[in-house]
Amino acid sequence: MNAIVFERYGPPDVLQMREITKPEPQIGEILIQIQATTVTAGDWRMRKADPFLARLFNGLWRPKRVRILGFELAGVVEATGRGVTRFKPGDAVFAACGTEFGAYADYKCMPETNCVALKPENMTFEEAAAVPVGALTALQFLRKGNIRRGSRVLIYGASGSVGTYAVQLARFFGAEVTGVCSTSNVELVRSLGAERVIDYSKERLEADGPAYDLIFDTVGKSPFHACVKRLAPNGFYLQAYQVSPLSIIRGKWVTWTSNKKVLGGSVIENVEDLSYLKEIIESGALRSVIDRRYPLEQAAEAHRFVEQGHKKGNVVLSVKACPKGGDGAALFGGNPEVGQK
Numbered sequence: 291m292n293a294i295v296f297e298r299y300g301p302p303d304v305l306q307m308r309e310i311t312k313p314e315p316q317i318g319e320i321l322i323q324i325q326a327t328t329v330t331a332g333d334w335r336m337r338k339a340d341p342f343l344a345r346l347f348n349g350l351w352r353p354k355r356v357r358i359l360g361f362e363l364a365g366v367v368e369a370t371g372r373g374v375t376r377f378k379p380g381d382a383v384f385a386a387c388g389t390e391f392g393a394y395a396d397y398k399c400m401p402e403t404n405c406v407a408l409k410p411e412n413m414t415f416e417e418a419a420a421v422p423v424g425a426l427t428a429l430q431f432l433r434k435g436n437i438r439r440g441s442r443v444l445i446y447g448a449s450g451s452v453g454t455y456a457v458q459l460a461r462f463f464g465a466e467v468t469g470v471c472s473t474s475n476v477e478l479v480r481s482l483g484a485e486r487v488i489d490y491s492k493e494r495l496e497a498d499g500p501a502y503d504l505i506f507d508t509v510g511k512s513p514f515h516a517c518v519k520r521l522a523p524n525g526f527y528l529q530a531y532q533v534s535p536l537s538i539i540r541g542k543w544v545t546w547t548s549n550k551k552v553l554g555g556s557v558i559e560n561v562e563d564l565s566y567l568k569e570i571i572e573s574g575a576l577r578s579v580i581d582r583r584y585p586l587e588q589a590a591e592a593h594r595f596v597e598q599g600h601k602k603g604n605v606v607l608s609v610k611a612c613p614k615g616g617d618g619a620a621l622f623g624g625n626p627e628v629g630q631k
């Protein structure tokens with residue numbers, strides 16, 4: 291089978307297409323024929339070993355544990371190992387691969403007990419492949435922030451992957467949503483349900499102004515002191531991005547010394563939340579925003595684009611021409627587009 295392999299840390303060109311052995315499902319595993327995967331921040335960071343500490347996980351001098359990137363996928367179960375009960379060949383599924391990565395390939399095996407569920411029926415493979423990382427992160431952070439009906443929520447990076455899902459989920463939970471993005475994304479963020487949009491290229495978030503119960507920074511661009519000031523009593527300031535040690539101390543200090551909480555953390559891939567997202571998607575309340583699509587062999591090109599930090603929603607790698615219900619015909623046009631259902 292084909293896979294995009296990286297054998298050294300570095301720029302996008304370290305991603306090379308290779309022919310490797312097709313895996314076989316072991317006891318309790320399913321073999322997924324991958325239709326689509328994505329380029330997430332986790333992928334390009336692992337490729338570059340950024341931060342340096344990533345090398346402690348994946349090999350000091352060269353990638354050892356993970357040599358095939360791809361954090362999430364959608365595809366079709368081709369075969370099942372002994373003892374598998376949740377899936378059968380032919381099932382369309384979507385999944386988070388976790389720190390094992392491995393979705394930049396034609397096939398991947400994973401235990402059926404991992405974070406894998408039947409694909410939402412109203413999504414294409416490409417749309418479904420983008421859900422696990424961004425939407426699970428958004429869901430879990432909003433819950434951490436005790437989101438409820440009527441919560442006043444501010445979302446920084448509302449046009450990114452985590453942000454586009456967060457805006458929609460916050461609305462789903464009945465919150466009043468303000469999104470922060472640049473001029474070219476104002477209409478997109480509004481279309482996802484934000485009642486108010488702050489254009490960061492024209493307006494700064496000041497310390498004075500209406501209070502928020504929850505400020506969710508998905509991209510690490512919010513002004514710390516202004517955000518803390520704008521939090522209502524018992525409010526939450528949520529940070530989904532990689533935070534420096536100094537910022538961790540600053541956040542802890544606010545949490546310990548006030549009635550406001552600053553929280554970070556990592557997404558926990560679990561099938562219960564993924565299945566819950568499937569239900570929300572099938573109810574029509576959540577969709578994926580796709581910025582660009584690339585064929586798998588252009589993974590390096592896709593990485594180059596995503597690393598610039600300005601994608602709208604998600605960037606998809608199409609592994610196979612999508613079968614029934616997919617959007618194979620539109621795959622390789624090469625033009626940036628925002629695919630909205």
Ligand SMILES: NC(=O)c1ccc[n+]([C@@H]2O[C@H](COP(=O)([O-])OP(=O)(O)OC[C@H]3O[C@@H](n4cnc5c(N)ncnc54)[C@H](OP(=O)(O)O)[C@@H]3O)[C@@H](O)[C@H]2O)c1
Nearest residue numbers: 331427447449450451452472511530531556557599600601
């Ligand atoms: N904690 C976890 O477990 C977890 C899980 C997944 C992801 N993450 C992290 O979450 C972060 C976000 O990932 P993502 O994929 O959602 O990001 P992304 O899609 O790459 O974010 C890009 C978006 O951010 C917007 N943006 C850039 N500068 C901005 C600013 N000053 N104010 C507001 N928006 C701005 C860009 O809009 P413009 O083009 O208009 O500037 C673009 O739409 C990453 O750091 C990732 O590592 C963490």
